[in-house]
Amino acid sequence: MTKREDMSLVMKMAVRIIAILLSLLVCAIFIYGIVKMNPVQVYEGIIDGAVGTERRMWITIRDAMILLCVAVAVTPAFRMRFWNIGAEGQILLGCIASAALMIYAGESLPLPLLLLLMFVCSFLAGMIWGIIPAVFKAIWNTNETLFTLMLNYVAMQLVTFCIVFWENPKGSNTVGIINAASRAGWLPPLFGLDYGWNLVIVLGLTAFVYIYMKRTKHGYELTVVGESVNTAKYVGINVPKVIIRTVGLSGGIAGIAGFLLVSGSSHTISTSTAGGRGFTAIIVSWLAKFNVWVMAVIAFLLVFMEKGSSQIATQFGLNENASDVIVGIILFFVIGCEFFINYKLEFRGRHQEER
DSSP states (O other): OOEEOOEEEEEHHHHHHEEEEHHHHHHHHHHHHHHOOHHHHHHHHHHHHHHHSSHHHHHHHHHHHHHHHHHHHHHHHHHHTOOOHHHHHHHHHHHHHHHHHHHHHHTOOOOOHHHHHHHHHHHHHHHHHHHHHHHHHHHHOOOHHHHHHHHHHHHHHHHHHHHHHHSSSSTTTSSSSSSTTOHHHHHHOOOTTHHHHHHHHHHHHHHHHHHHHHHHHHHHHHHHHHOOHHHHHHOOOOOHHHHHHHHHHHHHHHHHHHHHHHHHHHHSTTTSSSTTHHHHHHHHHTTTOEEEEEEHHHHHHHHHHHHHHHHHHSSSSOHHHHHHHHHHHHHHHHHHHHHHHHHOOEEEEEEEEHH
């Protein structure tokens, strides 16, 4: 097994396409062998569940945009080799900030000002939640993986604490739909599209992070720190400052994802609002090799499969675990094909072994 020197973009795409086709073949064998159903009908059900109607299509796009936002958020930290596993908590802190402003200031502020405050405060809340482990890492070299992971559970407890005061109706242990009548703090439609603002905000953040990482001094510094801390120190880069700044940005963007969830999607808050996106985003970021535009494609495909799998579970009476197996098979092949992109197998002949 040797590392490949280089592979053209066309060949990389060919390997990935072959991997997807093979995964669909294996899924077809699984579907027919286990549940005795026509795989083609099941695949049609997946497509119908994800984009079968205009509403389903836009819900798929909405959820893909939120997943992309979280993937874009964790990417600067990961590019710096800071393993931010705390995006779930950073999202929840952004949700708390947005929900609090909707509840306490929703009826007293004009909508544009309210939305702007929600956006800024969600960013700041997520940023603070990211800066806490960054400071400990920069000064005392603590383990950021454990630190950020534990902060997820602290954030969940904070949400639980807030629900005690915000529950509606009283005794329900849920917040309910916030400002359902007035829609104060809800992102309005854009160009006639219910989730148009979600699309614009996330694509704008994606472009910003791309430029930040590829075209700015800060992006260059975090890349150098990620490749070698000693080299960064040698060339005069303030490593602690870069760590704190980068992870703060990462947490802030995750906080904006919380704003989008509360203001532009669910319009409520619970401990499950983040929905595991902080962990799924790690897969998206790594599969895209930190390319934010490739992340957009991967995020859409993952959400597409998630929505489609839920549909076939209902339509064909399958256990939800069966749909999870289908998604797992496809992910296994997609992730596994990266081995053949990065490495190759060379079989030694008998004469080479004798030498």
